[in-house]
Amino acid sequence: MNGLGFSLLSLSLSLSTFLIKLTSSFHSLPQSTSHPSLSLSLSQKSKNTEAAWRVNDACRKHGFFLVVNHGVDPRLIKKAHESVDSFFRMQLSTKQRAQRKPGEHWGYASSFTGRFSSKLPWKETLSFRYSADGQSSESVEKYFSNVMGEDFREFGETCQEYCEATSNLSLGIMELLGTSLGVGRSHFREFFEGNDSIMRLNYYPPCQKPDQTLGTGPHCDPTSLTILHQDEVSGLQVFVDGKWYSVSPNPDTFVVNIGDTFMALSNGIYKSCLHRAVVNDQAVRKSLAFFLCPRRDKVVTPPSQLVDRQDSRRIYPDFTWPTFLEFTQKHYRADTKTLDAFSDWLRERSN
Numbered sequence: 001m002n003g004l005g006f007s008l009l010s011l012s013l014s015l016s017t018f019l020i021k022l023t024s025s026f027h028s029l030p031q032s033t034s035h036p037s038l039s040l041s042l043s044q045k046s047k048n049t050e051a052a053w054r055v056n057d058a059c060r061k062h063g064f065f066l067v068v069n070h071g072v073d074p075r076l077i078k079k080a081h082e083s084v085d086s087f088f089r090m091q092l093s094t095k096q097r098a099q100r101k102p103g104e105h106w107g108y109a110s111s112f113t114g115r116f117s118s119k120l121p122w123k124e125t126l127s128f129r130y131s132a133d134g135q136s137s138e139s140v141e142k143y144f145s146n147v148m149g150e151d152f153r154e155f156g157e158t159c160q161e162y163c164e165a166t167s168n169l170s171l172g173i174m175e176l177l178g179t180s181l182g183v184g185r186s187h188f189r190e191f192f193e194g195n196d197s198i199m200r201l202n203y204y205p206p207c208q209k210p211d212q213t214l215g216t217g218p219h220c221d222p223t224s225l226t227i228l229h230q231d232e233v234s235g236l237q238v239f240v241d242g243k244w245y246s247v248s249p250n251p252d253t254f255v256v257n258i259g260d261t262f263m264a265l266s267n268g269i270y271k272s273c274l275h276r277a278v279v280n281d282q283a284v285r286k287s288l289a290f291f292l293c294p295r296r297d298k299v300v301t302p303p304s305q306l307v308d309r310q311d312s313r314r315i316y317p318d319f320t321w322p323t324f325l326e327f328t329q330k331h332y333r334a335d336t337k338t339l340d341a342f343s344d345w346l347r348e349r350s351n
C-alpha cells in the first residue's frame with residue numbers, strides 16, 4: 001500500500017502470446033508525486049495466479065489498471081499518434097469530410113461552441129468501427145478512403161494496424177480476466193473473438209479557462225474493455241473511493257478499464273470505472289481509445305459460475321451490444337448510471 005492507501009501492482013505474466021506486466025498506480029490530486037511500484041518476480045506457474053489475484057482486486061474495487069510489456073510495437077504507437085496529430089491539425093473543412101451526422105456512430109465531431117460550459121466537452125473526436133471478424137468486408141482503411149478520399153488510405157492503414165494490435169491485446173487481457181473470475185482462461189477470449197469494436201481518437205486543444213470545462217465529462221464506458229494510450233500530456237482522471245486521481249501518462253503503458261458491458265458479463269462483480277479527462281491552457285492533449293465490444297449477435301450474459309453460487313442472482317438482464325449502443329445514442333447520454341438505466345429500460349420494454 002502506498003501513502004494514499006492504494007495498492008501498487010507491478011507483475012509479469014505469460015499469456016498465450018503476450019508478456020504483460022500490470023501496474024496499478026494512482027496519483028493523488030492536486031499532488032503529482034509518483035509512487036514507486038512494487039515489482040514481483042514470479043515463477044512461471046505462480047505468475048498467472050498472482051496476476052489474476054491482483055487484477056481481481058483492482059477490478060472489484062474500481063475497474064482500472066495499467067499494462068506495460070504489452071507486446072504492441074512502440075513504433076506503431078508513435079506512428080498512430082503522429083497520424084492523429086496530423087489529422088486534427090488539418091483544416092476544419094477537410095476534417096468535416098468525415099463529419100458525424102445525427103444518429104450515426106462514426107465520424108468526426110467537435111463540440112466547440114465559443115462559450116464555456118461544464119456540460120460540453122472541450123475536444124474534437126474521430127470515431128470509427130473496427131471489426132475483428134475475418135469475414136467482414138468492412139475495414140478501417142476502406143472507411144477512410146471512402147469518406148475522406150484516397151489520400152487518407154495510409155492514415156486508414158495505420159489506424160487498422162493499431163486496432164488489430166489493441167484488439168489482440170484486449171483478447172490477451174480477456175484471458176486474464178477469465179482466470180481472475182474463475183471461469184477459465186478461454187471463456188471471455190472466445191466471447192470476444194471476431195469483436196465489433198470502436199476506436200475513438202481524442203484531441204483536446206488548450207483551453208484558456210481549463211477550470212470551467214472538461215475535456216470529457218465523468219462517465220463509465222458502456223463498452224466492454226477500454227485500452228487507452230495517452231500522449232505525454234496528462235489529463236485522464238479516475239474516480240476511486242470518492243476522489244479523483246490523475247493517471248500520469250507513460251509512453252510504455254496502456255491504461256485499461258472495465259466498461260459497463262463487462263460489468264454485466266461478470267454479473268456486477270467487476271466495476272465499470274468512472275473516469276473523465278481535464279484540459280489545460282498550455283498544450284494540446286491526445287488520447288487513443290480502443291473500446292472492445294462483442295460481435296453484434298452475441299448475447300451478453302454472465303457465465304453460470306458467476307450466477308449459480310449460493311445467494312447469487314442475476315443483476316442485469318441479457319442484452320446484445322447493438323441494443324445497448326442504440327440506448328446510449330438515442331435515449332441516454334453515458335454517465336455513471338448508464339447500465340442501471342439501460343437495465344430498467346429493457347425490463348420496462350419486456351413488460
Ligand SMILES: O=C(O)CCC(=O)C(=O)O
Pocket residue numbers: 200202216221228230235236237275276277286287289
Ligand atoms: O482522453 C482520455 O484520457 C479519456 C477519454 C475517454 O474517456 C473517452 O474517450 O471515453
